[in-house]
Amino acid sequence: MSARSGTAVRRVVVVGGGTAGLMTACAAARAGWRVTVLESSRHPGGRARGPALGAHPVTLGPRALYKSSGWRMLRRLGVRPRGVTPAMGAARALRQGDLVPGYATPQGLLTTPLLSAREQLAAARLLGLARAAPGLAPFTGEQWLERRLPSSRAAETVFALMRMMAYVGSPAQLGADALAGRVAAARSGVLYVDGGWQSVVDALLLLARRLGVDIRTGARAVAVTAADRGPRVRWAEGGDEREETWDAAFVAGLTPSGAARLLGEPEPGTGPGLSTACLDVVLDRLPVPAVSLVYGVETPVYLGAEPAAARTAHPQGAVLHLARFDDGTPRSATDNRKELEQLLDVAQPGWRRHLVEERFMPRMRTMGALPHPSRGGLRGRPGPVTSVPGVFVAGDWVGGEGILLDAVGASTRQALDACRAYLSAED
Incomplete structure (x- = not known):
């Protein structure tokens, strides 16, 4: 029986048992909701696992x-x-097939022979002051580096450090707001x-079980649709197909196209x-x-x-x-x-x-999707509210904050806030 039929505890389902799904499930259980996780694979954790x-x-x-x-x-x-x-001072740079002393620390950057004194100071200033800002949204990372650094050599040398932070091969692939935000995140440690x-996954699983979360592995969600009393989820588990209605649902950690297929929505223009x-x-x-x-x-x-x-x-x-x-x-x-x-x-x-x-x-x-100025940068990404009432999304391509795990954490928080507002309005 749902909360709208007189039960005090809300029932919510989380589709996806990766990092985003487990974080969402734990936060939802902390809010006092009864939570079920549907994870298609045999083991939760997604890409964070240590098999x-x-x-x-x-x-x-x-x-x-x-x-x-x-x-x-x-x-x-x-x-x-x-x-x-990590001991960044001991890092080496690979240049033209040879290992040279790295420059991943302030001291290394200001002494590297790969840059002139003028280039060193400009690079240090950029790395020390970079932050995500709306004014950067119209530019790619490549354009930002070219505007802020005195030479293409300096841009290439500085991006070698940023590449480790952002996992992106070329600064042209990513918006300047996302790249600058990642540099700022790296300064926090x-x-x-x-x-x-795997230890992070294990800690989330332990917390979820302590909070009473029901984690079902080998449970592949097929469709999430609107129903009279809340979103209806259809899934395959153990050779059977099942269907159930919940007070709210989260789709967490899926790709943009995977989430769109599940919800029957057009694929978002996330790139x-x-x-x-x-x-x-x-x-x-x-x-x-x-x-x-x-x-x-x-x-x-x-x-x-x-x-x-x-x-x-x-x-x-x-x-x-x-x-x-x-x-x-x-x-x-x-x-x-x-x-x-x-x-x-x-x-x-x-x-x-x-x-x-x-x-x-x-x-x-x-x-899941590269935030790019052609699609509005970070602020151009879709928010956590979907077209299906009571269904919310979280993942590294959702919301206007950060990339990788930072985007997961921020979008999880935003999806929970949106769900609270939705359930309060339904009371």
């Missing part, structure tokens, strides 16, 4: 936690991830999470998403222990070794995550893998003799 790589649990691809909107949302829920701050991102080629490697030891973080300057590649304090995968060895970020140019999976292996050859020569396990993901979804 086994051989005998070792290893996070899917490179992943860091910024102490900004997403982190604050986790802490509001009572989930307090611990981790290690970053962690490599203890136990990998293309983003995928990254990732190579996860477990070694019995690092051939060159001093090289644990490498970022490409003119090539969109990255290598990061999990710090020993945060590693869980191999007690004596090392776990490395490599990425070839999509820069909009057509490339084959074979070419991407070859480029990542070449990066390993440069950073960790002889690594093949120490190989324990490896996992290559040719196209791991990184972002």
